[in-house]
Amino acid sequence: xxxxxxxxxxxxxxxxxxxxxxxxxxxxxxxxxxxxxxxxxxxxxxxxxxxxxxxxxxxxxxxxxxxxxxxxxxxxxxxxxxxxxxxxxxxxxxxxxxxxxxxxxxxxxxxxxxxxxxxxxxxxxxxxxxxxxxxxxxxxxxxxxxxxxxxxxxxxxxxxxxxxxxxxxxxxxxxxxxxxxxxxxxxxx
Numbered sequence: 031x032x033x034x035x036x037x038x039x040x041x042x043x044x045x046x047x048x049x050x051x052x053x054x055x056x057x058x059x060x061x062x063x064x065x066x067x068x069x070x071x072x073x074x075x076x077x078x079x080x081x082x083x084x085x086x087x088x089x090x091x092x093x094x095x096x097x098x099x100x101x102x103x104x105x106x107x108x109x110x111x112x113x114x115x116x117x118x119x120x121x122x123x124x125x126x127x128x129x130x131x132x133x134x135x136x137x138x139x140x141x142x143x144x145x146x147x148x149x150x151x152x153x154x155x156x157x158x159x160x161x162x163x164x165x166x167x168x169x170x171x172x173x174x175x176x177x178x179x180x181x182x183x184x185x186x187x188x189x190x191x192x193x194x195x196x197x198x199x200x201x202x203x204x205x206x207x208x209x210x211x212x213x214x215x216x217x218x219x
Contacts, residue, residue: 065099065106074192076105078185080112085124085181091116112188124185129169132176
């Protein structure tokens with residue numbers, strides 16, 4: 031089965047989506063062929079958008095993927111669906127990786143783990159708040175740099191993996207078709 035047919039089976043039909051009374055008002059903006067195209071370039075870019083958007087905080091992932099897909103004019107359902115690689119089980123490891131990636135980019139990586147959270151030791155509220163601010167500042171900049179950098183890296187990798195896998199599939203299909211034609215020609219002679 032071709033990647034295009036496989037994706038068509040997995041994703042909802044756009045006409046069925048826009049038949050829904052809640053989505054019908056969005057049809058004039060979203061029912062455009064570019065947002066539903068299943069070609070190698072559009073799907074690869076949509077996967078890249080979804081991988082990048084998947085690292086956005088909390089409930090903004092799918093919204094970010096949808097907005098970017100509309101701006102870049104790539105396959106909307108694939109971009110939104112690809113954000114689902116982040117879930118409660120993968121979120122913490124991905125953010126830890128993003129933190130480490132941010133430290134690496136900034137050039138001040140630390141051996142071991144993240145700094146421990148400041149605990150309340152009976153000091154005043156302002157002193158405790160200052161310790162928290164310092165702790166968040168240590169985490170904040172590496173995370174602020176690491177999350178988009180990791181998302182961008184995952185997006186680039188995803189783009190090239192999809193392009194390569196699609197190309198390998200096509201080469202295999204062409205080779206198979208050529209072999210079938212060759213066997214058909216020898217039978218007919």
